[in-house]
Amino acid sequence: MAEKTIAIIEDDKDILELIALHAQKAGFKAKKFENAESFLRYLSTDIPDLLILDLMLPDIDGLEICKKLRSDPATSKLPIIILTAKIDEVDKIVGLELGADDYVTKPFSPRELMARVKAVLRRTSGEEQKAEIIKVGDMLTIDVNRMEVYVENEKVDLTLTEFKILKCLAEKLGWVFSREQILNSVWGSSKFIFDRTIDVHIKKLRDKLGKAGKLIKSVRGLGYKIESE
Template identity: 45%
Template sequence: MSAKKILVVEDHRDTRELLKYNLAAAGFDVAAAEDGQSGLKLASGFRPDIILLDLMMPGMDGLEVCRQLKGDGALARIPVIMLTAKGEEIDKIVGLELGADDYVVKPFSPRELVLRIKAVLRRSGAPEPDAPKAWERQGLKIDFEAHQISIDGDEVPLTATEFKLLTVLISGTGKVQTRDNLLDTVWDTHFEGYSRTVDTHVRRLRQKLGPYADWIETVRGVGYRFKAPNA
């Protein structure tokens, strides 16, 4: 089995080299870029399985890189983990709204980073055990094995995390999913009480579901429930 490919986009040389060393030691095939423009170009040729993207870079920052990645049909499905500093709370929210799948706060341990990378890769891989191979109601069709969703005949791109979130909600149709449970199940970790991450992804998911957005119901003070009409 070939090694998973990781693209590191980080302007700080020492951090970039440290990431390359630790990720290679963990068994990944690593490529690195020192700025946003180089990162976008390398992403097109290297076609990584996941991208580690520094948020604060001169010139084109991580938010703009993420925006362009998610706007490119050939690259939009690649999971993105943003590397952020502790004081960049608002930027984390914006990054998640742009389609980033996770964020890791600097300074971080190599072990923590590898665990987070593996968690995101799992979300973008095999479907949930409890999920059917396909699901359809009215004009909403989901192919869980192919990680594809179409609305009224048009394919809609979802990030790995958005697809995992939708899968978990559909698998528990009719049941209330608390924010804490979704954090543990979808993100394979608990974001230290950072429940707004769930709200941000649900909001993005509703936008992409279009006319079927209200099938994801808000249970005030608790979490969310998926409730679609019977076939």
């Protein structure tokens, strides 16, 4: 199996070297960047298998980098782990909303960070292998590979989080998913996300799906399910 490349954007040289060292010990090739611009230049010649991204960079805000990567088809599926000293829940939710796959706060354990890297790589590669079209009745179509959603052949723009929630529910039609199960499916080990966050996302998802929003059912005291009518 080819050696996977982990790109690291971190302006603190000591932390950058520490992460790179542990990445190499874990069997990865490490590409080190002290600012966003140097990383963006690197993308013109190569794309890593995963990015560890500091939010507070000297040139470009990390959240802007995350947003830029997700909007570019060439990097839209690049796994991203945010590593930052920002610990506010709002910052974490914004980072995940913009498409980050995980969020690690400083100070951190390098071993735990590498475990998260491996978990994200397993999760994202698994999604690629299971690429398929999911249909919910005649109204809703989910293209897992392209990460696109259509309601009666009209494309609906969803955030990455909304897409993951919809995919989670649609993969097992009629199954009732608790909020905790949805949290684990979408955010994995990021336990700082609260149950109420799911309710907010479900409401936004229903609104965006329009008439197909009614396919998402609330099950009092249990959670949510999706079924064709």
